[in-house]
Amino acid sequence: MTTSPVERAADQFVTALAQWRLERGMTKKQLAARMGFDPSYVSHVEGRRHKPTEDFARRAEAVLAAGGAIWQKFQEYDELRHARATPVHRDPPVPAQWMPPGTGLIVEREHAALTYIDGGYRCRVRRALYNAGNEPVTRYLMKIAVDRYPHDPAGSNRHHREHPLTWDELDIEAVAGEGEAVEPMHWRLKLDRDAAKEVWLLFANDHGQFPLYPGERTTIEYAYTVGAEKWGQWFQRAVRLPTRHLTVRLDFPVEFEPQVWGLETSLAAEVPVRTPLERHNENDRAIFEWSTGAPLLNARYRLEWRFRGAGAPTYEETAPPATEPLNGHTFSVPEQRASHRMRGIGIVQRGSDLLRQRARHFQLPREERSARDAVTSLLTTLERLEALHEFSKGVGLAAPQIGLAAAAAVVQPPERDAEPVVLLNPRLIGESDDTDEQYEGCLSFFDYRGLVVRPLWIEVEHARYDGTRVITSFEQAMARLVSHEIDHLEGRLYVDRMAADATLVPMSEYQQSGQPWAY
16 A cells, blocks of 8 residues: 555654654653643554644654654655645634643734834834634733843842833833724733733723634734833743744844844753844844744743944943852952853853753764754854954863753864864763863853863763764863863863862953963
């Protein structure tokens, strides 16, 4: 019996799903529960009694952390399925199971724009909604939150107590519908705080109600204004409803000379967004735009910026607390942190749980694509680092430092013309008795330097993409750099290797910047 390309693609999706489920040690019932489905649903999909849906594939990918393998197989299946179907000119109905439990709304498209005008920011959000539930929708929650000093919570709280958001300045407006069918929306207060407001946008106005019934679509658009003295240099979109496509746009005066970057944030880490921002100029305006398809539920996408031109609003940092403890060492905190620059390009900073976890080894060659993607992300970040600091001693970067709990690292030797060394699943198997003590820094703790004893020669077993193992020897500076990165993959920071009575040296007092280690 001959099978069609669509059937073969469906079989490949099911095979990938089952392999990753077994890899993670889950039963079908356990996986269904983690995904928010009926206990028998995974069994039905693996048994080919149910066709896989977009939501099912995305949830399975997220729960099983398959490095994109499950999602790729679904996309291949979905493309073939749609290729043989009759073309349509509008979004197809969204299956009910695509929504999380208890939620009936789907955001088919979101366009969020932030524009600097006359000393303030005007935020305008447009969402195309589809009611995939069983009940009419009569309201939509709008949240407004500001944080003037995001790296200094105490200072930010103090600032907003003295300069709270006011309803007059917000100047909220909201409408629903499109074209001639646009209706103004009334709103009702839900939360009123100094730095945060929440209101229910009502599908109602003076002329009556216009609920969004099951199976219907509409578009809502709302806007509000916040003064630059209350708005920090960031704009974040949180994916609270199933969303098919998200676009974020920033609009600044060209004379401000804006520099913008993007981060995907979670409780564990901040990593650069997966695709670059696009910039173009329109007359005297600098426009930055970033888009993503099928963002994961609960993901947070954050654009940050700085202005370098004259006349632009300033974003000075409020002084942080006088002292902070770390591993028994107490030290002063500088007013301008070098770590802020590292955080700005997505380097995970100390305090994150991710830096204290042992990284997961790749299953090679099966996970070759995931390993290559991780290394590409590391090398891309390494290139961005060169614009921020001169690394005369060489520099290394481990996957946990860019938000990936995977055993991959890259090391740039001190020689500028040397190619970076790639380490996959590295393991220290030998070291010399001879050691030396040198000052080390860390991209995840870049405000200080500390004296660390390391062996002068090490032997490391690591993997190629095809799964073969190799053994490489490193000495002196490279031995120190590689040892530092292997520590990261084992959940260890260099301060863990410092003597109990050792003192951390602030960057402002460190005398060896721009100089290689001496041997």
